[in-house]
Amino acid sequence: MGKTVKKQRPVNLDLSTIRFPVTAISSILHRVSGVITFVALGILLWLLGLSLSSPEGFLQAASIMDSFFVKFIMWGIxxxxxxxxxxxxxxMLADFGFMEETLQVGTRSxxxxxxxxxxxxILAGVLVW
Known part of the structure; x- marks a missing residue:
């Protein structure tokens, strides 16, 4: 029988010490923004349904949108x-070959x-407020 070899590898579990490249941050934020958009869709559809339900529903939806907190949430969405x-x-531009697949192009894009x-x-903030 053979000997078992124990590999000594460094383990870094402190994520605050790892510097992620901008391309990794971009990819992570793209996934996070997709989840936020998916969850927000329910909120936006509820607000749309309320505003279209009746004249009173429209006024209720309009009064909900008057709150600074709700405007901030809407801006975030x-x-x-x-x-x-x-x-x-x-x-999509990268997938269809309109951008080179290099680290420099990925970073710049x-x-x-x-x-x-x-x-x-900024434009969304102007629109909401």
Missing amino acids: LTALAYHVVGGIRH AQAAFGITVVLS
């Missing part, structure tokens, strides 16, 4: 949706996605 769409377009999302987030 729109920002997550904007990032998810921009990230999705970025992935992730940075561009973040920049475009900041602009769209």
Whole structure:
């Protein structure tokens, strides 16, 4: 019988010490924004249904939207949706071969996605408030 070899590998469980590349952060945020958008869809459909139910329902939905907290949530939902769409377009451009599959192009396209999302987030804030 053979000897068992014990591998001594370093284990780093402290995620705060790991520096993720911008492409990894972009990918993680794309998944998170997809989950936020999926959950928010239920909230938005409920609000739409309430506003279309009757004139009183519309007034009730409008009064719900007057709250700063609700406006902040709506801004967050729109920002997550904007990032998810921009990230999705970025992935589609890469998948269809319109971008090179290099680390430099991936980094720059992730940075561009973040920049475009900041602009769209500001526009969403203007729209909500």
